Amino acid sequence: xxxxxVDKNGDGHCYTCMGCRSFLTPYVDENGKAKxxxxxxxxxxxxxxxDIALSSGGDKExxxxxxxxRLELCHQALLCRHERLKGTLSDAAPILWQHGALARxxxxxxxxxxxxxxxxxxxxGYAGLYECxxxxxxxxxxDPEATPFALEVMDLMNAACKVWKAEHNIDFSLYGxxxxxxxxxxxxxxxxxxxxxxxVTDKGYITNSYHVHVTEEIDxxxxxxxxxxxxxxSPGGAISYVEVPDMQNNxxxxxxxxxxxxxxxxxxxxxxxxxYCQECGFDGEIEIVExxxxxxxxxxxxxxxxxxxxNVARRTCGYIGTQYWNQGRTQxxxxxxxxx
Numbered sequence: 001x002x003x004x005x006v007d008k009n010g011d012g013h014c015y016t017c018m019g020c021r022s023f024l025t026p027y028v029d030e031n032g033k034a035k036x037x038x039x040x041x042x043x044x045x046x047x048x049x050x051d052i053a054l055s056s057g058g059d060k061e062x063x064x065x066x067x068x069x070r071l072e073l074c075h076q077a078l079l080c081r082h083e084r085l086k087g088t089l090s091d092a093a094p095i096l097w098q099h100g101a102l103a104r105x106x107x108x109x110x111x112x113x114x115x116x117x118x119x120x121x122x123x124x125g126y127a128g129l130y131e132c133x134x135x136x137x138x139x140x141x142x143d144p145e146a147t148p149f150a151l152e153v154m155d156l157m158n159a160a161c162k163v164w165k166a167e168h169n170i171d172f173s174l175y176g177x178x179x180x181x182x183x184x185x186x187x188x189x190x191x192x193x194x195x196x197x198x199x200v201t202d203k204g205y206i207t208n209s210y211h212v213h214v215t216e217e218i219d220x221x222x223x224x225x226x227x228x229x230x231x232x233x234s235p236g237g238a239i240s241y242v243e244v245p246d247m248q249n250n251x252x253x254x255x256x257x258x259x260x261x262x263x264x265x266x267x268x269x270x271x272x273x274x275x276y277c278q279e280c281g282f283d284g285e286i287e288i289v290e291x292x293x294x295x296x297x298x299x300x301x302x303x304x305x306x307x308x309x310x311n312v313a314r315r316t317c318g319y320i321g322t323q324y325w326n327q328g329r330t331q332x333x334x335x336x337x338x339x340x
C-alpha cells in the first residue's frame with residue numbers, strides 16, 4: 001500500500017480501498033490539492049477471459065487476436081456508460097452532486113467536468129484468469145511455467161486501459177470484478193457454448209479475477225505472496241483472501257498473517273465462518289450438502305435446513321454477506337480449502 005498506493009504528486013497519503021476491493025487512482029485538482037474521498041466510478045464492464053481462451057481453441061495466436069477484439073468491445077461498452085452519464089444535472093441527486101458527497105456543483109450544473117481528467121474512474125473488469133490459463137497451458141497459473149502467460153494477459157489489459165485513457169482523457173483502470181451473481185451466469189454461459197471441459201467449465205462458477213482456484217492446496221503465506229504480483233497489475237481494484245478455521249484461540253497466528261499482509265500485499269483479508277442455528281442453538285459451521293441435485297444449508301447438529309431459522313455468514317465479494325447465494329456461488333463456498 002505504501003509503495004503502490006501513495007499519491008506522490010499530492011500530499012503523500014495512501015489511497016485507501018472502498019471496502020470491497022475498489023481503488024481510486026491518484027488525482028490532484030487545479031489547485032494542486034490531492035483528493036482522496038468523495039470521488040466516484042462511472043461503471044464496470046467485465047471481460048470473460050475463459051470465453052476468449054475457449055473461443056481460440058487453444059491457439060495462442062488466435063487467442064491474442066480474439067483478446068484484442070474483446071477488449072475493443074469492452075472499450076465501446078464502457079464509452080456507452082460514460083456517454084449515458086454525460087448531461088446529467090446535479091439536481092438529479094443533490095446530496096451527491098451539490099452538497100459535497102461527491103462534489104459541490106451549482107443547481108442545474110451538468111456533472112460532465114467530473115467525468116474527465118481523473119476525478120472519476122471507469123473500470124475494465126476481468127474474470128477467470130485461472131481457467132483461461134488452465135485451458136491455454138494445461139497448468140494452474142501458480143505453476144512457474146504458466147505464470148508468465150497469466151502476467152502477460154494482465155499486462156495487455158493494463159496497456160489497453162492506458163491507451164484509452166490517453167485517447168479520451170477518462171481514467172480507465174483495470175479492476176478485479178467481484179463476480180457476485182456473474183460467477184454463476186458466466187459459468188452457465190460457458191457450459192452452453194463449449195460444453196463441460198474438465199478443470200475449466202465443470203463448475204457452477206468461474207474464478208474471481210486473478211485468484212488462486214478455491215480448490216487448490218496452498219498455504220496462506222504462499223497464496224498471498226503469489227497473488228501480490230497480480231494486485232499491483234489491478235490498480236482499479238483487487239482483493240485477496242485466505243480461508244482459515246476458528247482462530248479465536250490462536251491470536252498469534254492471526255497477527256502473523258496480518259503482518260505478512262502488511263509487508264507483502266496491497267489488500268487482503270481472512271475468511272472465517274460465523275454461523276448459528278436458531279432451532280438448536282448450534283454455534284459453529286453450518287454445512288452445505290446436496291439433496292435432490294441441489295445444494296442446501298444444513299445444521300450438522302439437528303439437521304435443520306430451514307434457511308429462515310439459521311444465520312450463515314460468508315465472505316463472497318469483499319463483504320461478509322448473510323444472505324443466501326445462487327447455486328454456483330454456493331458450490332464455490334462449499335469447495336473452498338483452508339489455507340491455514
